[in-house]
Amino acid sequence: MAFTLTLVGAALAVGLELLEALAIVLAVGLTRRFRDAVLGAAAAALVLTLLALVLGPLLIARVPLEPLRLVIGVGLLLFGLEWLRKGVLRLAGRRSPSSSFREFVDEREALEELPAPAPGTADWAARAIAFKGVLLEGIEVILIVTVLAARPGGLAPAMIGSALALLAVLAVGYRLRAPLQRIPETHLKYVVGIVLSAFGVFFAAEGLGASWPFDDLALAYIALIVLAVSQAQVAVLTRGERRQAKAVP
Amino acid sequence: MSAARYLRKLVLGETWSLPAGLALALVATALAERLAGPQGWWPAGGGFVLLALVLVALTASLAGALKRR
Secondary structure, eight states: HHHHHHHHHHHHHHHHHHHHHHHHHHHHHHHHHHHHHHHHHHHHHHHHHHHHHHHHHHHHHHHHHHHHHHHHHHHHHHHHHHHHHHHHEEEEEOOOOOOHHHHHOOOOOOOOHHHOOOOOOEEEEEEHHHHHHHHHOOOOOOOOHHHHSSSTTOHHOHHHHHHHHHHHHHHHTTTTTTHHHHHHHHHHHHHHHHHHHHHHHHHHHHHOOOOTTTTTGGGHHHHHHHHHHHHHHHHHHHHHHHHHHHOOO | OOOOHHHHHHOOOOHHHHHHHHHHHHHHHHHHHHHHEEEEEEEHHHHHHHHHHHHHHHHHHHHHHOOOO
C-alpha cells in the first residue's frame, strides 16, 4: 500500500510540476529558438541534480529516524495541504482551474514583446526564461521527492514514480500543445493534495509516538477520510457561491 | 518576486492561515501526547487526534473563501 501510494504520489506531483516547466520551455522554444530554450532548461536541470544530490543524503544522514518521520510528515503536510486547499477552491469554482496551457499562452505572449536576437548570436533572454522556469518548478519537485524518498522503503517507489512522470511529460512535450489542453490538471492536483496530506499525517503521527491500526493500510483510510472531508468542503463552498450569486441582482 | 518571497511561498504556501493552523495542530498534538503519557491512549489514538486537528486547520484556511465572492 505504501509502495503504491508513494509511486502514485511521486508520479503525479512530479508530472504536474514538470508539465508546468514544459509549458514554459515550449513557449520559449516556439516563440524564440528551441536551441536556446533547451540550453536554458538543461542548465537548470544540472543545478537541480546537484541540489538533489546534496539534499537527500543530508536529510537522511543528519536526522535520526524518529524526528526524521516528524520532519518528513510536516514537509508533506505543508505541500499536501496547500495543494488540497487550492484543489478544493478550484473544484468549488472559487479559483480559476489549473492550466499549463494557459501558462504556455501567457508566457508566449510575454515573449513576443521582447526584441528578437540578432542571427547567429546567443539568445540570453530565452535561455534565462527557460532556466528560471525549469529551476523554480524543479525545486518543488526536488523537495517533494526528497521527503517521499527519505522515509524507510520510500526511495524505490519515489524514483520509479518520478521516472514514469518524466517519460510521460516528455511524451506530452513531443506531441506539443494539444495534450496540454486535455490534461485534467485541477483534479490531478487535488488527488496529489490528498495523497501527500495522507502521507504527512501518517508520518507526523508516527514521529510523535503514535501507531496506526493496520499499519501501512492506514494510508488508505486516512486518504479516504481526507477525501470525504475535502469533498464536504467543496460542497459547502459551492453552495455558498451559488447563494452569493443569487443574492447579487 | 524576490527570492525570499518565492521561497516562503514555495514552503509555506500562499496564505499564512494554513501553515499557522498546521503549527497549532502540531503543538496541540504534542501537548496531548504529554498529557496522555506513553502508556495511555496515545499510541492507539494519537494519530486520529492529529488527523482531526489537521482537517480543522484546512477547514479554517478555507473559511475566508466562504466570506469572499
